[in-house]
Every structure is written in structure tokens, then in C-alpha cells.
């Protein structure tokens with residue numbers, strides 16, 4: 001199996017998730033591991049309500065909210081807004097670190113099923129802002145039909 005393929009969670013993944021948490025000085029907890037597991041098994045971004053459903057009763061909303069916020073801050077996940085303005089989350093590349101997301105790329109949003117897919121190969125063009133403006137982030141979405149809705 002190629003490294004970039006996303007398949008069922010294996011023991012290796014669990015070890016790397018634990019390492020990822022430790023590297024980021026986050027305590028290894030079951031809910032944190034579950035969130036990483038769920039998000040990396042998906043090939044599209046996932047919203048908080050979807051995550052909540054998949055986690056079930058084991059993780060309450062406040063805990064999940066905190067997990068997502070800390071993962072975003074640490075550069076483990078990045079947030080993308082879908083067509084309805086709902087925040088969805090996807091895993092970051094290894095280049096991201098605390099307070100610095102280095103993996104800015106275009107996102108493809110399906111107008112039919114609302115899937116948000118990272119187009120990691122396509123980086124965002126340099127944006128020049130007027131003098132005295134400070135750029136913090138740029139979001140570029142490509143909207144269309146995903147492969148599943150296209151067929």
C-alpha cells in the first residue's frame with residue numbers, strides 16, 4: 001500500500017497519532033486519538049456535527065470543540081468553510097507547526113454533495129494587498145462536481 005493512500009486504521013497509524021500528540025505536547029487521550037483516526041481515514045474534510053455523530057456518546061461537544069481548536073492551533077488540522085459556511089476540518093501536511101500553517105492550498109467543494117477536498121498540489125497564488133494592510137490568510141475554493149457526483 002502506498003503511503004499516501006488512506007485506508008483502514010492500522011497499528012502503525014495509532015503509533016504515529018500518539019507521536020503526533022506528544023510532539024505537540026498534547027496528552028494522549030482516547031478522544032484525541034479517535035478524532036485523528038476518523039479524520040485521517042476520510043479523503044474529504046469533516047464537520048464538527050459529522051464528527052460528533054461518528055464519535056458517539058464517548059465524547060461530548062465541549063471536549064470535541066476543544067480538541068479541534070487545539071489541533072488547529074498546533075498545525076495538526078486546518079479549517080475550511082464549506083458552501084453553507086459550516087467549518088470542516090482536514091489534516092495538515094507535516095510542514096505545519098504551531099501558529100504557522102504552511103500548507104495553504106486550494107479546496108475543491110462539491111456543489112452537489114458538499115464534500116470539501118484538499119487539493120494539496122495546487123497552492124494559492126501570491127496575493128498582494130494594499131500598503132498598510134496585513135494579510136493573515138487567503139482561502140480559495142474551486143466549486144464543481146466531485147468524482148462521485150460526476151459519474
Ligand SMILES: [Zn+2]
Nearest residue numbers: 078092096101
Ligand atoms: Zn496546516
Ligand SMILES: [Zn+2]
Nearest residue numbers: 110113146149
Ligand atoms: Zn459530490
Ligand SMILES: [Zn+2]
Nearest residue numbers: 090107118119
Ligand atoms: Zn486542505
